[in-house]
Amino acid sequence: MIDVITHKPIEVSTDGGAGPYLIVPFEQLHKITALLDSDRVSYSVDEEVLSVGDEPEVAFINLDEETDAMRVQRLLDSVP
Amino acid sequence: MAMVDDLQDLANRTLAALDASHDYFTYTKRVWRLLQKLVKGGEKLNFRNDATGTKVNERTLAGRGQIYVSVYLMSSTFQHLVSLFEDFFFDLLRMWLAAYPHSLSRKQLEFGTVLKASDKAAIVLAVVDKELNELKYEGLADWFSYLDRLVKLGCPTADEIERLAEIKASRDILVHNKGIANAAYVTKAGSRARFQDGAKLRVPERYHRESWETIKKVVGDVSAAAIAKAPPSQP
16 A cells, blocks of 8 residues: 555554554545454554644554564555 | 642642643653654664663664553553542542541550650541551552542442542552453452453553543542532631
8 A cells, every 4th residue: 555645655664562553644544444454453543643844644553562564564565 | 728728729739630641641652653753754863872871773763662652651651640549539538537537536546656746636647647558458449438438429430430440450450460460450340350360451542541531530520529518618
């Protein structure tokens, strides 16, 4: 899936030890959570969105610690 | 200061501290999110902690931000919210018992404590503090039963007490059992238990928010009811 802000593929961030996470454009949030739901991926979405200056808002999706980040990445990559 | 004023002051301080704690949680989290977004956008940086000798670049720090927010920040601010509630509850009981100590008439005190006391008020407070120190080791539902025997406030609801009991049980697990739920947690949390014995206890953001809301509502309701029952200020 392509990030509509950066025009690059959306990537699962795996740094750190508290579980992978995604930073996604807010306008794509619903589409991505629907995709995660369809594959029964467990996640939580931050209550707030972030916007810097005039840039579009982004949302943070936190995946569970046990989540297979590679599997989620493949899931995202499967969507054009 | 009259008791009504003391109670109002306690309520104001507690409610303000609850808001300040939630602000700290929210804005600290947002700063970490900002950093993670900047790193995603290509920002480069290097930090070093002279005390531990660790060095981090932007990617390491962004990753640490994830654990700092979802584990450390979430857990520490949750514990702080519970501490604020406990301080409020026992400060309120202390005020009430100091003003109406007759329920403690049959309590005993070492004579040495009496000899050291400067006046009768100091003796009363010594008995009150002894009583409350014992109450602290009982369950949260017992705290409210105790308060109810002292003064019928009509709040919080049974549902709110159950929620608070689970919140307090979660806090106890984080502080005393390395975050692993045990049989004591299951017993204390009762029907509201979120985890089974042996499971890793989590503090999701929504639960963190709901806990803050529950505590704030109970502090507001209990203090308002106590103020309504307390003797008015003298002109």
